Amino acid sequence: MSSLSIGIVIYCLTRWLQIPYGWAVFIVVIRAAFWACAVDIRNFDVNIDGRTLSGPTLIFSSQPVSIELGDVDPEFVSEWMGVFSVHDSTGSEVMAHYRYYLPEDRVVLRGMIERLRRPRPATSVG
Structure with a gap:
């Protein structure tokens, strides 16, 4: 997916903006270098501590968000194209791409x- 998106960016730069191929590749490399220097890699950490999930949001430069797992409704847990997203009732969201992490x-x-995606069994009080 990453290689495909880079290819699309280079194609757009060369085809639509009429930038020579070598310069388009140079722009993509400079953008990647800037991204690597500007983004704190620790913001990508996902931590599961007891019943709390902490991790990145859509904007990776922001501070990690913590969500109480007991406050997550299964309908607010999604997975799509290798990206997972978990919302709680307050609207806080942890979102990340599986490829950022080690296989284990x-x-x-x-x-x-x-x-989290499985509905919890109903509890009766009485």
Whole structure:
């Protein structure tokens, strides 16, 4: 997916903006270098601590968000094209792409997302 998006950017720069191919590649490389220097990689960390999930939001430069897992409704848990998103009742959201994490961490994250997507059994009081 990443290679495809870079290819699309280079295509757009060369085709629509009439930038020579070498300059288009240079622009993409400079953008990647800027991104690598400007973004704090620790903002991509996802932490599961007991019943709390902390992690990045859509804007990776912002501070991580914490969500109480007991406050997550299964309809607000989604997975699409390798990206997972978890919302709580206050509107806080943890969103990340599985490819940012090690394979063994992906297994843990996918398992947690699957558990969150299942409806909880109703409890009766009485």
